[in-house]
Amino acid sequence: xxxxxxGLSGGSRISESLCPADFSMEEEKQMERNFxxxxxxxxxxxxxxSLQSTIAKCADAKEQNDVSPHFVKSSTDxxxxxxxxxxxxxxxxxxxxxxxxxxxxxxxxxxxxAYIHVRAKRGKATNSHSLAERVRxxxxxxxxxxxxxxxxxxxxxxxxxxxxxxxxxxxxxxQQQVEFLSMKLAAVNPELNxxxxxNFSKAARVGTPSVLxxxxxxxxxxxxxxxxxxxxxxxxxxxxxxxxxxIAQIENMWDEELQNAIxxxxxxxxQVNNSGFHVKDPKVL
Amino acid sequence: xxxxxxxSSNPNPRKAxxxxxxxxxxxxxxxxxxxxxxxxxxxxxxxxxxxxxxxRAASPRRMWTRAILGRLQLLRRGRLLRRQRSYxxxxxxxxHDKLRRLVPGGEEMxxxxxxxxxxxxxxxxxxxxxxxESVVVMEAESKKKEEKV
Numbered sequence: 001x002x003x004x005x006x007g008l009s010g011g012s013r014i015s016e017s018l019c020p021a022d023f024s025m026e027e028e029k030q031m032e033r034n035f036x037x038x039x040x041x042x043x044x045x046x047x048x049x050s051l052q053s054t055i056a057k058c059a060d061a062k063e064q065n066d067v068s069p070h071f072v073k074s075s076t077d078x079x080x081x082x083x084x085x086x087x088x089x090x091x092x093x094x095x096x097x098x099x100x101x102x103x104x105x106x107x108x109x110x111x112x113x114a115y116i117h118v119r120a121k122r123g124k125a126t127n128s129h130s131l132a133e134r135v136r137x138x139x140x141x142x143x144x145x146x147x148x149x150x151x152x153x154x155x156x157x158x159x160x161x162x163x164x165x166x167x168x169x170x171x172x173x174x175q176q177q178v179e180f181l182s183m184k185l186a187a188v189n190p191e192l193n194x195x196x197x198x199n200f201s202k203a204a205r206v207g208t209p210s211v212l213x214x215x216x217x218x219x220x221x222x223x224x225x226x227x228x229x230x231x232x233x234x235x236x237x238x239x240x241x242x243x244x245x246x247i248a249q250i251e252n253m254w255d256e257e258l259q260n261a262i263x264x265x266x267x268x269x270x271q272v273n274n275s276g277f278h279v280k281d282p283k284v285l
Numbered sequence: 286x287x288x289x290x291x292x293s294s295n296p297n298p299r300k301a302x303x304x305x306x307x308x309x310x311x312x313x314x315x316x317x318x319x320x321x322x323x324x325x326x327x328x329x330x331x332x333x334x335x336x337x338x339x340x341r342a343a344s345p346r347r348m349w350t351r352a353i354l355g356r357l358q359l360l361r362r363g364r365l366l367r368r369q370r371s372y373x374x375x376x377x378x379x380x381h382d383k384l385r386r387l388v389p390g391g392e393e394m395x396x397x398x399x400x401x402x403x404x405x406x407x408x409x410x411x412x413x414x415x416x417x418e419s420v421v422v423m424e425a426e427s428k429k430k431e432e433k434v
Contacts, residue, residue: 136397139397140396140397140400143397143400143401143404144400146404147400147403147404147407150404150407150408151407164381164384167384167403167407168383168384168387170407171384171387171388171403171406171407171410172387174407174410174411174414175387175410177414178332178335178336178410178413178414178417179328179332181335181414181417181418181421182328182329182331182332182335182417183324183328184421185312185328185331185417185420185421186324186327186328186331187321187324188421188424188425
């Protein structure tokens, strides 16, 4: 009887007006939060919650004077599904219920539009805590998906733990590559003919696919990483050969630039104490 | 290490190549200042240059860029307290901790944010690796050419 008496739009308001005195402070805050606060819930759940509480309270009020908040609270989470099934004939589907909820929210004239509005799904808990947890979990899974696309060879992996391990391995291998390459670069060249032009064109051309294992020298440290993609070095060589015509001009330009730069920056090179640095520690520069 | 000021104009101002430009400039500077004999110091400086050019090219809103550039500042002033940090290193309790230690500035972020930063960091890191590889290849190529001629 109470179910049918409640209009769709004013359901919870009526419930509030019916038993205002019986509401404990907590529940009042919660009700307020339902309509004016950060998170919106489906009408079925709001009404379910409120109906449940009012039914319980009014029933109890007849028998006893004081209503224990514990009873109401415990009943909500456990019996909310039961209540929903009872409420089903009134509310056709969750979709229409959400529409009703939208109407309610618009009636309430919520000023706090900056918050992310989350709808609680059917059959799930409606605690604000669990909603926040759900939002957080969704964010995390979304980012894991992005990472899955980024890390090569991880399309088949499902599950956060394994994915996390893969990500850690990938970042570690990248940092090791940087170390190795920096040592190699340190040994290789005092030459000044830096072909910036070549590098720019190469960077523009190759784009996204990762270049691993260009030459036999590189293959050993990278081979341990399972998802390594090998791009034939002929492509890079071809790119460079096409640019070799402009080497001389760039050399002159670079020399001039360097001389200018050196003259302008008159700071003497600092003597940095590097002896104690552990090789594998990427945190320390 | 000190960076050259960007006094001269970039011949090809493209967004993707800021990283390359910074790295090459600092590399040239390292070639001038540090002699070949001090190999260890050179490799340290090159590695630092790689990370700094990564951080310079990326958006300064990222936590890891701020962490790297902050470290650079500390290094310049000679006040880097690495002893203190090594004592504070705890055993790896959660799988998240490993990732936190890998990504610079990842100690005080919640997991959600950490994943975001990892995506960005991994992107720039792979770009940097590509740049360094191409530099090595080009050096090898030019040396070959010299030997032939």
